[in-house]
Structure formats: structure tokens, C-alpha cells
Amino acid sequence: MASTGTADAHSEANGAASVDGVRRRDFIEIAAVSAAGVGGLAAIYPLVSQMAPSADVLAESSTELDISSLEEGQSIKAVFRKQPVFVRHLTPDEIKQANDVDIDSLRDPQTLQERTEDGHHNILVVMGVCTHLGCVPLGAAEGENKGEFGGYFCPCHGSHYDTAARIRKGPAPKNLQVPTYEFTTDTTIVIG
Amino acid sequence: MSFPWAKNYEPVNPVMKFMDEKLPLPRLVYNAVGAGYPVPRNLSYWWNFGVLAGFCLVLQIVTGVVLAMHYAANSGIAFNSVEHIMRDVNWGWMLRYMHANGASFFFLVIYIHIFRGFFYSSYKAPREMIWLLGVVIFLLTMATAFMGYVLPWGQMSFWGAKVITGLFSAIPLVGEPIQIWLLGGFAPDNAALNRFFSLHFMLPFVILGVVILHIWALHIPGSSNPTGVEVKQESDTLPFHPYYTAKDGFGLGVFLIIYFAFVFFFPNMLGHPDNYIEANPLSTPAHIVPEWYFYPFYAILRAFTFDFIIEAKLWGVLAMFSSILVWFFLPWLDKSPVRSGHYRPLFRKFFWFGLIPCMAVLFYCGGAPAAEPYVMISQIATAYYFLHFLVILPIISSIERPEPLPFSITEAVLGSDDSAVIEPAAKAAE
Numbered sequence: 001m002a003s004t005g006t007a008d009a010h011s012e013a014n015g016a017a018s019v020d021g022v023r024r025r026d027f028i029e030i031a032a033v034s035a036a037g038v039g040g041l042a043a044i045y046p047l048v049s050q051m052a053p054s055a056d057v058l059a060e061s062s063t064e065l066d067i068s069s070l071e072e073g074q075s076i077k078a079v080f081r082k083q084p085v086f087v088r089h090l091t092p093d094e095i096k097q098a099n100d101v102d103i104d105s106l107r108d109p110q111t112l113q114e115r116t117e118d119g120h121h122n123i124l125v126v127m128g129v130c131t132h133l134g135c136v137p138l139g140a141a142e143g144e145n146k147g148e149f150g151g152y153f154c155p156c157h158g159s160h161y162d163t164a165a166r167i168r169k170g171p172a173p174k175n176l177q178v179p180t181y182e183f184t185t186d187t188t189i190v191i192g
Numbered sequence: 193m194s195f196p197w198a199k200n201y202e203p204v205n206p207v208m209k210f211m212d213e214k215l216p217l218p219r220l221v222y223n224a225v226g227a228g229y230p231v232p233r234n235l236s237y238w239w240n241f242g243v244l245a246g247f248c249l250v251l252q253i254v255t256g257v258v259l260a261m262h263y264a265a266n267s268g269i270a271f272n273s274v275e276h277i278m279r280d281v282n283w284g285w286m287l288r289y290m291h292a293n294g295a296s297f298f299f300l301v302i303y304i305h306i307f308r309g310f311f312y313s314s315y316k317a318p319r320e321m322i323w324l325l326g327v328v329i330f331l332l333t334m335a336t337a338f339m340g341y342v343l344p345w346g347q348m349s350f351w352g353a354k355v356i357t358g359l360f361s362a363i364p365l366v367g368e369p370i371q372i373w374l375l376g377g378f379a380p381d382n383a384a385l386n387r388f389f390s391l392h393f394m395l396p397f398v399i400l401g402v403v404i405l406h407i408w409a410l411h412i413p414g415s416s417n418p419t420g421v422e423v424k425q426e427s428d429t430l431p432f433h434p435y436y437t438a439k440d441g442f443g444l445g446v447f448l449i450i451y452f453a454f455v456f457f458f459p460n461m462l463g464h465p466d467n468y469i470e471a472n473p474l475s476t477p478a479h480i481v482p483e484w485y486f487y488p489f490y491a492i493l494r495a496f497t498f499d500f501i502i503e504a505k506l507w508g509v510l511a512m513f514s515s516i517l518v519w520f521f522l523p524w525l526d527k528s529p530v531r532s533g534h535y536r537p538l539f540r541k542f543f544w545f546g547l548i549p550c551m552a553v554l555f556y557c558g559g560a561p562a563a564e565p566y567v568m569i570s571q572i573a574t575a576y577y578f579l580h581f582l583v584i585l586p587i588i589s590s591i592e593r594p595e596p597l598p599f600s601i602t603e604a605v606l607g608s609d610d611s612a613v614i615e616p617a618a619k620a621a622e
């Protein structure tokens with residue numbers, strides 16, 4: 001009970017409400033809580049950020065490939081950022097199949113032209129990462145299942161890609177991704 | 193809280209008296225799982241599975257802490273360190289098989305526990321909070337088991353990690369950055385393995401905390417029972433100890449016999465042989481599947497193969513998460529005042545001939561290859577699954593005519609209950 005008296009005296013001295021209900025102490029309360037809130041958020045930032053890829057992971061260098069020995073109808077698997085890349089030397093038949101498709105009927109409309117480099121439209125470079133949930137599709141190696149459209153087949157949940165590695169059937173939303181790359185010579189590709 | 197007739201803790205031993213004054217821990221135990229906790233007298237063995245789930249959690253923590261003394265969470269040596277546990281560490285093979293099969297049996301027990309809840313509508317008032325906490329425990333356990341399965345760094349570990357974190361990439365716009373952030377890289381690698389180990393070590397203790405809340409919430413209304421009629425009087429209950437300590441103890445014995453039969457005689461039956469091949473980021477196994485206990489949800493994920501307003505991939509992910517989140521709403525979807533399926537003729541039919549076969553089909557399809565006819569079958573089963581919870585249950589609960597309930601648990605057990613006769617007479621006298 002004694003404390004009530006003290007508190008009253010206290011509030012009269014410092015925090016008594018003025019006519020509009022605002023106390024002088026309100027300022028200090030809001031300031032203190034805001035400072036603690038901002039401090040709390042600032043403390044969370046490094047805890048969240050530490051989970052992002054570290055400098056060494058980001059520093060993965062680019063990948064250089066020699067494709068001089070890649071014959072028509074052959075593929076090679078390379079590695080870029082610890083993920084597979086498929087490089088395929090398309091046959092005229094595969095190119096024809098890819099160009100015969102009605103572009104508007106595709107889930108992710110793109111022409112083979114757009115997916116390859118000028119002057120090298122018969123070299124198809126794509127990430128070997130299914131755009132559904134990230135499995136490595138089959139079809140790059142000899143004898144593997146190429147799916148119903150003669151390109152790649154992802155066994156995880158049954159996505160079929162055509163000869164231009166475009167999604168044609170199954171749950172994947174996008175065509176196999178074409179990484180950034182360039183031809184440094186006629187037979188050398190640098191990815192990344 | 194407990195019933196007014198609950199026995200009171202009265203320590204006689206001076207040490208216990210001292211303890212009771214300073215830190216009443218023995219009193220807490222006495223009132224929680226001792227003679228001071230009255231429990232419906234008619235609980236069947238379906239009520240054994242909560243205690244079994246608690247046992248499994250302790251089993252996983254004990255074997256897990258021991259495994260962590262020998263395991264190395266580095267993508268260069270993780271696979272070999274598990275082989276080292278299997279070949280070189282004293283009893284390592286047994287501890288690892290106990291942990292791996294322990295996870296499977298944990299899920300078996302939890303599934304039975306949850307389906308017990310479905311049949312007896314244990315989620316209804318006043319037990320909603322127990323149910324909600326239970327769903328939280330289930331989600332946390334799924335996350336823990338998923339991350340544990342990544343640790344041996346075999347082919348299924350790696351590709352499981354890739355596919356499951358790939359789920360997040362379905363989120364529009366921020367999906368891919370989130371996946372990269374979760375993995376700490378562009379594909380699962382050392383960063384991912386390390387954080388999964390850290391979380392796999394910690395989450396079971398979070399689960400333990402939520403389990404304590406779950407039991408706390410349970411001890412407010414007390415257990416439900418096979419009739420679904422609430423406890424009314426002392427003759428409806430028995431003290432937990434010695435009656436249910438004995439009954440649960442017997443159930444635990446049966447559980448241990450079956451569990452150790454697997455640990456010693458079929459230790460790899462529930463696992464996948466591909467996980468004995470070291471992770472290879474460049475080659476996906478021809479047929480990747482999660483652990484068996486994720487099959488139904490995996491089947492739902494794969495059931496969406498066509499775009500409709502949003503991408504098929506996003507549909508699959510949303511459906512998979514919703515299939516568990518819908519359980520959170522169960523207490524408000526099933527409005528029937530009668531709890532037990534024994535007195536609900538229509539509900540019972542849809543339980544045994546709807547939900548159970550639907551789950552069985554989803555289990556089967558989740559482990560089958562992603563090809564026809566399994567895709568179509570999963571689609572039908574997925575449709576039924578959601579229909580059951582969102583449409584059928586609410587309709588049943590409004591049109592069904594329940595069978596007559598016993599007056600009390602005592603009447604259900606003994607055939608008659610004196611107070612059942614006295615009460616109307618007392619009313620008439622008023």
C-alpha cells in the first residue's frame with residue numbers, strides 16, 4: 001500500500017498526463033522499446049546472413065570445355081558450380097524435330113535458335129538440373145532413357161524434355177536452363 | 193488440474209519430505225504418471241501409443257547423442273565416418289541400426305497415434321490444444337528425420353536433400369534465393385550437411401519441449417476414452433499407477449520385441465540400398481524415393497502434373513503442405529458432438545472405407561515410380577484425401593444420426609451405473 005503513495009507522487013512529478021493524455025514519460029518508453037527493437041533486428045541479421053553461400057562457394061571459378069572431339073549425336077557432362085552441365089552436339093534430325101514444334105504450344109516458349117549461340121546452333125548447352133526439384137535428368141549418356149520427346153527424361157517425377165531441352169510433359173515448369181557461356185574459339189566454351 | 197478424487201501426494205520418507213518442500217519434483221511425477229493421476233478405466237491399447245512415442249523420442253536422443261560422438265559432419269568424410277561406425281566402433285553397428293530403425297518405428301507409432309485421434313475424434317473440445325501441439329510435434333519430427341537421413345551422405349541422402357530443398361524453389365519470385373540460402377550453396381554440399389547436422393542435433397530437444405506442453409495440455413481435461421463419454425465420477429477412473437504403468441509396460445514389451453526383431457534380423461529392410469552408395473552430385477539414382485514414412489505426402493506432391501492458373505510444381509508443394517496443415521483445422525471441421533467412431537455409423541464407414549484405403553493407396557503410390565498408372569491413382573487418392581477432410585467430414589457431422597451413448601464409462605464397462613438411475617430420480621424429487 002505504501003508503494004501506491006510513492007507511485008502516485010512519482011507520477012505526479014514525472015509522468016502525470018497532460019490534458020491530451022500524453023505523458024512526458026511516453027517519449028522515453030517509446031524510445032527505449034524502439035531502440036531495443038532495432039537492436040534486436042540488427043542482431044538477427046548476421047544470424048540469417050551466415051546461412052547464405054560463403055565467399056568460397058560464390059568464388060567457384062568458371063568452367064572451360066574443349067568440344068573439338070564432340071561428334072554429332074554425342075554429349076558430354078561437365079561440372080559448373082558443383083552441378084552438371086550437358087553439352088550436346090545435335091544431329092540434323094534432332095534440330096529438325098526441335099524446329100518443327102509449334103512454339104505457342106510450349107509451356108515455356110523458346111526456339112532452339114534462342115537457346116543456342118549464333119553460328120553454333122547445333123551445340124546445345126544446358127544445366128543438367130531438372131527445373132522441377134533439381135534431379136539430374138537422364139539422356140546425356142549413351143543408352144540412357146531420353147523420354148518421349150527424344151531429349152532428356154527426369155526420373156524423379158517424370159519430366160520429359162525435347163531435343164532442345166524444352167519441357168514438354170511432367171511437373172517441371174521451365175526448360176532446362178541455359179547457363180551464361182561463350183565460345184572463346186570455335187571449339188572451346190567457357191561457362192560462367 | 194485433475195479430478196477432485198485424485199489421490200494426494202503425501203511423502204513419508206524425510207528425504208522426500210525435504211524434497212517436496214524445496215522442489216516438488218516427486219509430486220509432479222506422482223500427479224502426472226503416478227497414483228495421483230486418475231485415468232478412464234476403459235482405455236484400450238490404442239491409448240498405449242502416446243507413451244510409446246515418448247519412449248521412441250528418448251531412444252532416438254540416447255542413440256543419437258552416442259552416434260554423434262563418432263560421426264563427422266563433413267561432406268568429404270561423412271559417408272566413411274558412418275562406415276567407421278558400422279565396422280570399427282564397438283557396438284556401432286547396433287547403435288546405428290537402432291537409430292535408423294528407431295526413426296521408422298517412431299513414425300509407425302506416431303501414425304497409429306494420429307489415426308487413433310482421427311477415429312475417436314480426440315481433437316474435439318476440450319482437447320483442441322493437445323491436438324494442435326501434436327501436429328506441431330509431427331511437423332518437427334518430419335523435419336528432424338529428413339535432416340537425419342541426409343547425414344550418412346549416401347545417394348538417397350544427397351538427392352533427398354536436393355529434392356526437398358527444391359520444394360522451396362516453387363515459391364514465386366523468392367523461391368530460388370530461399371533454396372540457395374537454405375543450402376548455403378547452389379546444390380547440397382558441405383555447408384548444407386553441417387547445418388543439417390546442427391539442426392538434427394537440436395530439433396529433438398525442441399520436440400521434447402513441445403511434448404511436455406502436449407502432456408501438460410492433456411492433463412487439464414485428462415485422456416479421452418473409447419466411448420468418448422467424459423469422466424463423470426470416481427468409478428469411471430483408475431489411478432495411472434499401477435494400472436496403466438502396467439498396461440503400457442506390457443505394450444512397450446511387445447513393441448520392443450518387434451523393434452529389435454527388425455534391428456537384429458532385418459536392419460536394412462526399411463532403408464534403401466542406394467544409400468550405401470556415396471553421394472554423387474552428377475548422377476541421380478534412377479528411382480529416388482524418400483523414407484517410407486514420407487510416401488503418402490510424396491505421392492501428393494507428385495500428383496500434380498498439369499498447370500492450372502499456377503504452375504504444376506507450386507500446386508504439388510502447396511498440396512503437400514496443406515495435406516498436413518488441414519489437420520490443424522480438424523477440431524472445427526468435424527462438428528459432431530459425439531466423439532467416438534463407435535457411435536457414429538456414417539463417420540465409421542467413411543473412416544474404414546474412405547480414409548484408410550486412401551492413405552494405403554497414397555503410401556503405395558509414394559514408393560512407386562513416377563509413371564502411369566500410379567500418377568493417375570495418386571491424383572484420385574489425393575482428391576479423395578482433401579474431399580474427406582474438407583467436405584465429407586463437415587457434411588457427415590451435420591447429417592449423421594449417432595447411435596445412443598452409454599450414460600457413463602462405468603455403465604459402458606460394467607453394464608450398469610447406479611448414478612444413472614439415481615440422477616433422474618433425484619430430478620423427479622425436485
Ligand code: HEM
Pocket residue numbers: 249252253254255256257258259260263274288291292295298333336337338340341342343344392393396397399463
Ligand atoms: C526426433 C528424433 C530423431 C529422429 C526421428 C532421427 C532420425 C534419424 C535418421 C532417419 C537418420 C538416418 C539414419 C541412417 O540411415 O543412417 C539419423 C541419423 C543420425 N542422427 Fe538422428 N534422429 C533423431 C534424433 C537424434 C539426436 C537427438 C541426435 C544427436 C544428438 C541424432 C544424431 C544422429 C546422427 C549423428 C546421425 C548420423 C549417423 C547415421 O546415419 O546413423 N539424432 N537420424
Ligand code: FES
Pocket residue numbers: 130131132133134135154155156157158159170171172
Ligand atoms: S526433379 Fe525432375 S521431375 Fe521432379
